[in-house]
Amino acid sequence: MQPMTLNHTRELDIFYNENRSKCTLCGKLFSDGDCAHLGYLNDDSHAVLCDACSAELKETVVRYHWKKDIYETPKLSNKLWRYMDLSKFISLISKNELYFSALTCFDDPFEGAKGIVTMKKKWDDFYLNFVRQAILTAPGMDLSKLTQEKLESESQRLLDQINSIGNNERQSIFISCWHLNDFESEAMWKLYSKDVTNAVAIQTTYMHLYEALYKDPTISIGKVNYIDFSKQFTSVNDAFWFKRKSFEHEHEVRAVVKKRSENITGISFPISVDKLIDNIYISPYAPAWFAEVVKSLLEKYNINKPLLQSDMCAQPFY
Numbered sequence: 001m002q003p004m005t006l007n008h009t010r011e012l013d014i015f016y017n018e019n020r021s022k023c024t025l026c027g028k029l030f031s032d033g034d035c036a037h038l039g040y041l042n043d044d045s046h047a048v049l050c051d052a053c054s055a056e057l058k059e060t061v062v063r064y065h066w067k068k069d070i071y072e073t074p075k076l077s078n079k080l081w082r083y084m085d086l087s088k089f090i091s092l093i094s095k096n097e098l099y100f101s102a103l104t105c106f107d108d109p110f111e112g113a114k115g116i117v118t119m120k121k122k123w124d125d126f127y128l129n130f131v132r133q134a135i136l137t138a139p140g141m142d143l144s145k146l147t148q149e150k151l152e153s154e155s156q157r158l159l160d161q162i163n164s165i166g167n168n169e170r171q172s173i174f175i176s177c178w179h180l181n182d183f184e185s186e187a188m189w190k191l192y193s194k195d196v197t198n199a200v201a202i203q204t205t206y207m208h209l210y211e212a213l214y215k216d217p218t219i220s221i222g223k224v225n226y227i228d229f230s231k232q233f234t235s236v237n238d239a240f241w242f243k244r245k246s247f248e249h250e251h252e253v254r255a256v257v258k259k260r261s262e263n264i265t266g267i268s269f270p271i272s273v274d275k276l277i278d279n280i281y282i283s284p285y286a287p288a289w290f291a292e293v294v295k296s297l298l299e300k301y302n303i304n305k306p307l308l309q310s311d312m313c314a315q316p317f318y
């Protein structure tokens with residue numbers, strides 16, 4: 001097996017993100033635990049290969065233990081919405097930056113949680129047993145030297161380590177939230193804008209969001225899983241892809257970035273506003289003059305996108 005060069009490039013990482021589900025040579029779908037070989041073929045093209053095809057690589061950049069994503073990726077054409085106050089909209093279009101809030105700043109205390117506290121003992125018992133078995137069956141373990149006391153203290157130490165992952169991870173997650181929907185949503189206007197009389201919504205698609213973020217391979221975009229915390233746990237890692245069932249109406253898609261930077265409230269990423277925005281909607285609760293203000297802002301920043309009145313302004317007939 002040839003050594004890994006670890007010579008990552010942005011293009012190679014983008015290729016991996018877009019092609020990681022199967023071997024790019026034979027088409028074999030990867031399963032959890034498979035080894036995926038990422039690198040270059042003889043003609044210098046990128047490849048992600050299975051074990052059987054891996055000898056075809058001229059250069060192996062890295063081998064991964066393949067693992068299925070914990071989240072589902074939206075379809076390329078899925079419509080995504082972001083409802084925001086005018087101040088946030090101005091910030092977006094004037095700076096060409098998308099703001100990612102720190103997970104620790106979210107209102108929902110269950111953000112990044114592994115479960116509810118009444119289930120903590122069940123969780124601990126499960127993982128304590130798991131690590132106990134791992135110690136007992138570790139290759140080369142000399143059971144004659146392992147006292148019960150030593151086994152228990154070592155298991156507890158490993159459990160503490162597992163439990164600390166969640167707390168540490170919460171400090172390094174930054175998220176931009178989007179609403180997945182084919183249509184405008186009345187509830188989302190009120191939920192996501194602090195002053196609904198002063199709000200706009202931008203509508204994009206999954207593909208346009210991904211491209212507008214310059215396909216940044218450090219950003220993951222996926223659907224939130226909604227689960228019943230009284231019956232289920234989330235995950236040791238990446239618990240921020242789960243929320244409680246009571247939030248299911250949000251149909252949230254989130255763009256997530258992991259970055260070690262403690263005690264900050266958010267970070268911004270460069271974004272192409274032109275690629276991002278398909279349509280801009282004016283809040284149905286905005287006064288008449290508001291559309292003119294938004295229109296002049298679009299002119300000022302040279303944004304040539306459809307500015308639409310909310311569909312909820314339409315008048316009924318009986």
Ligand SMILES: [Zn+2]
Pocket residue numbers: 023024025026027028049050051052053
């Ligand atoms: Zn293959």
